[in-house]
Amino acid sequence: MLKKLTRFYYPETIEDACKYLGSKDEKTAVIAGGTSEALRQDNSIEALVDISRVKELNHIRVDSSSIRIGAATPVQNIYKSTDLKGPAGELLKTVAGKIGSTLLRNSITAGGNLAAVFPWSDLLPAWLVLDAEVVLRKGKPKRTVPVENLLNEKPAKFMAPDEIIAEIIVPTAGKGTGTSFCKFAKTANDYSMITVAALISIKGDSIVKARLALNAVTIAPVRCHEAEKMLEGKKPTAQLFAEVATAVAEKTEVRKDFRASKEYKREVLEVLVRRSLEEACVRAGK
Numbered sequence: 001m002l003k004k005l006t007r008f009y010y011p012e013t014i015e016d017a018c019k020y021l022g023s024k025d026e027k028t029a030v031i032a033g034g035t036s037e038a039l040r041q042d043n044s045i046e047a048l049v050d051i052s053r054v055k056e057l058n059h060i061r062v063d064s065s066s067i068r069i070g071a072a073t074p075v076q077n078i079y080k081s082t083d084l085k086g087p088a089g090e091l092l093k094t095v096a097g098k099i100g101s102t103l104l105r106n107s108i109t110a111g112g113n114l115a116a117v118f119p120w121s122d123l124l125p126a127w128l129v130l131d132a133e134v135v136l137r138k139g140k141p142k143r144t145v146p147v148e149n150l151l152n153e154k155p156a157k158f159m160a161p162d163e164i165i166a167e168i169i170v171p172t173a174g175k176g177t178g179t180s181f182c183k184f185a186k187t188a189n190d191y192s193m194i195t196v197a198a199l200i201s202i203k204g205d206s207i208v209k210a211r212l213a214l215n216a217v218t219i220a221p222v223r224c225h226e227a228e229k230m231l232e233g234k235k236p237t238a239q240l241f242a243e244v245a246t247a248v249a250e251k252t253e254v255r256k257d258f259r260a261s262k263e264y265k266r267e268v269l270e271v272l273v274r275r276s277l278e279e280a281c282v283r284a285g286k
């Protein structure tokens, strides 16, 4: 409940947004898509700084080495983008298309989805397997950090009060790389119960790079470093993927959730991890 909220600001530049957020006179916070506002715990907020009109935060730019997505870009724009191609672009489009409904996707932003860090935030495992970096701005000054660091530390702790997520950068992956995303939920519009993202790069007959990340089944998004080590340097076989899936399902600390038992989720997780790895591997060969 925002009992003290009396003002909204609509800055047009990042500098102005950060100025409002750094105010010593009133307690402010960022709002982007606003879809998680009802869950905000802080009752002391007096003013919200709406960044949805900051043009430099709303873009999808693709060049030969990277994809850059502005923090205030609605996830529907990612889903519908014709510029996003290749293993990284296709993964982002697939994941964005599985978020909520069209109405929600028009509001939910890439940066808000990342900053809120809910277990059901579908893009988070995709950013992790893509080795994404995030550009944080504090007015003009900026720093670029791996998304994994931001998520491990929790964005609210990692960022200064007058700092915002400005952009997410993903390196493009070329031939020999495949990606995959599995979302398990009760209905197409339901919050995820399990999400699995995978990336596999193959050279010759062995896996040279493996990335695997989970969310929803866990309390927070996790990258499965041990599983990645089990995969790298090995020949991609059905048996290897099955062994890795079993290990991941055994070691994952499954989140309690009224919709399904931990045992059930562990079983489904094993299937989804195996499926994701197999799918990413097949795509890497195309």
Ligand SMILES: Cc1cc2nc3c(=O)[nH]c(=O)nc-3n(C[C@H](O)[C@H](O)[C@H](O)COP(=O)(O)OP(=O)(O)OC[C@H]3O[C@@H](n4cnc5c(N)ncnc54)[C@H](O)[C@@H]3O)c2cc1C
Binding pocket: 029, 030, 031, 032, 033, 034, 035, 036, 037, 051, 071, 072, 098, 099, 100, 101, 104, 107, 108, 109, 110, 111, 112, 113, 114, 115, 116, 118, 120, 121, 122, 123, 163, 164, 165, 166, 189, 190, 191, 192
């Ligand atoms: C019914 C419903 C179903 C949903 N289903 C899904 C789903 O299936 N999958 C999914 O991934 N998500 C889903 N969501 C969305 C998810 O729960 C969050 O609400 C959403 O990701 C937040 O994005 P937002 O742009 O609306 O951010 P906001 O709600 O505006 O902000 C979220 C938090 O991030 C902060 N913030 C926002 N932008 C920035 C920034 N640029 N820099 C720093 N901090 C920032 C805000 O201060 C706030 O603390 C659903 C939401 C609803 C309401």
